[in-house]
Amino acid sequence: MIKSKEENRLIVEKEDFNLVQTLECGQVFSYFKENDNFVVQSADKVAIIEEKEDCYIINTSSPNYFINYFDLTTDYSIIKRELSKFPVMKEPIKFGSGIRILKQDIFETIISFIVSANNNIKRITKILNKIRENFGKKIGNYYAFPTLNELKGATEEYFAKLGAGYRAKYLENVLKELEDFNIEESKNLPTEELRNKLISLSGVGPKVADCILLFGYSRLDVFPVDTWIEKMYNQFYENCSNRNVIRQKLVEEFGNLSGYAQQYLFYYKRSYLK
DNA sequence: TTCCAGGTGCATA
DNA sequence: TATGCACATGGA
Numbered sequence: 001m002i003k004s005k006e007e008n009r010l011i012v013e014k015e016d017f018n019l020v021q022t023l024e025c026g027q028v029f030s031y032f033k034e035n036d037n038f039v040v041q042s043a044d045k046v047a048i049i050e051e052k053e054d055c056y057i058i059n060t061s062s063p064n065y066f067i068n069y070f071d072l073t074t075d076y077s078i079i080k081r082e083l084s085k086f087p088v089m090k091e092p093i094k095f096g097s098g099i100r101i102l103k104q105d106i107f108e109t110i111i112s113f114i115v116s117a118n119n120n121i122k123r124i125t126k127i128l129n130k131i132r133e134n135f136g137k138k139i140g141n142y143y144a145f146p147t148l149n150e151l152k153g154a155t156e157e158y159f160a161k162l163g164a165g166y167r168a169k170y171l172e173n174v175l176k177e178l179e180d181f182n183i184e185e186s187k188n189l190p191t192e193e194l195r196n197k198l199i200s201l202s203g204v205g206p207k208v209a210d211c212i213l214l215f216g217y218s219r220l221d222v223f224p225v226d227t228w229i230e231k232m233y234n235q236f237y238e239n240c241s242n243r244n245v246i247r248q249k250l251v252e253e254f255g256n257l258s259g260y261a262q263q264y265l266f267y268y269k270r271s272y273l274k
Numbered sequence: 275t276t277c278c279a280g281g282t283g284c285a286t287a
Numbered sequence: 288t289a290t291g292c293a294c295a296t297g298g299a
Contacts, residue, residue, distance in 0.1 A: 026280060027280095113280080114282095116279090116280055116281090117279095117280075117281040117282065118278090118279060118280085118281045118282080118294085118295095119279060119280080119281090119295095119296085120278080120279040120280090120296095120297080120298075121279080121280080122279095122297090122298085123279085123296070123297070123298095124279095124280085160295085163295080163296060163297085164295080164296090165294075165295030165296050166282090166293085166294045166295050166296090167281095167282090167294095167295080168295085170282080170283095202282090202283090203281090203282065203283090204282080205281055205282045205283080206281085206282090207280070207281060207282090208280085208281070208282080211280070224280070225280095226279095226280035226281080227278085227279075227280065227281085228280065229280085242289090243281090266280075270280085
């Protein structure tokens with residue numbers, strides 16, 4: 001998987017790793033294309049990634065951070081083999097065979113997915129980029145995502161101006177609520193308890209909480225149910241409009257592989273079936 | 275014009 | 288506990 005690691009560069013084989021699939025499967029909003037490369041940002045880290053015929057060259061001053069971020073030490077062939085035993089997963093796994101679940105910064109993930117609720121990806125990205133530019137430290141030609149402390153002064157009016165709509169109030173509130181949250185300590189909580197704690201935050205409901213758990217806390221025993229998963233469930237399982245019921249049934253079915261299954265299905269359904 | 279986007283919060287029964 | 292509706296915004 002990791003072919004070589006140097007101080008400013010990481011070379012990664014393409015086996016079980018497709019950068020476009022990983023970035024565009026809906027788990028992350030902090031990347032963009034620059035010339036022929038992808039620029040990937042997470043918290044205050046940046047990677048500029050070149051695609052070669054048989055590998056990716058990840059240019060970054062933080063190679064270890066991106067080894068963890070792209071989950072490069074996990075063997076996805078085992079996960080895909082296990083999940084392929086479920087008939088419903090066969091095509092989605094083939095379609096998104098290079099997806100990896102990112103390990104993102106928790107604060108950034110909380111803010112990103114509050115913005116994402118009932119919103120479209122284009123506007124979500126626009127809003128998050130503005131937050132970076134307005135409150136983040138400058139790193140070279142790019143901007144870091146602000147820390148809680150750096151973003152603390154942002155008001156409802158500010159977020160509304162960015163186009164956050166009715167989520168502006170949630171964002172202002174959550175910044176205050178997070179001051180007593182203690183993200184570091186929360187990492188040790190069991191999934192269900194942590195889920196309830198996240199849901200108590202402003203703008204965080206069951207779906208956003210599950211996304212934060214999966215993409216920020218790397219909890220694989222959650223299955224975020226959004227409009228696309230609901231469509232998929234109604235197509236492949238049974239008619240059901242209660243998202244909580246859908247979530248419970250899918251977690252029961254996929255257990256500790258739920259998070260992986262969700263991403264393969266989401267990507268397949270959203271980009272292929274519509 | 276209406277519908278929809280990786281839903282949440284709140285009132286009501 | 289469960290259901291229904293309002294909530295900003297802009298593209299299709």
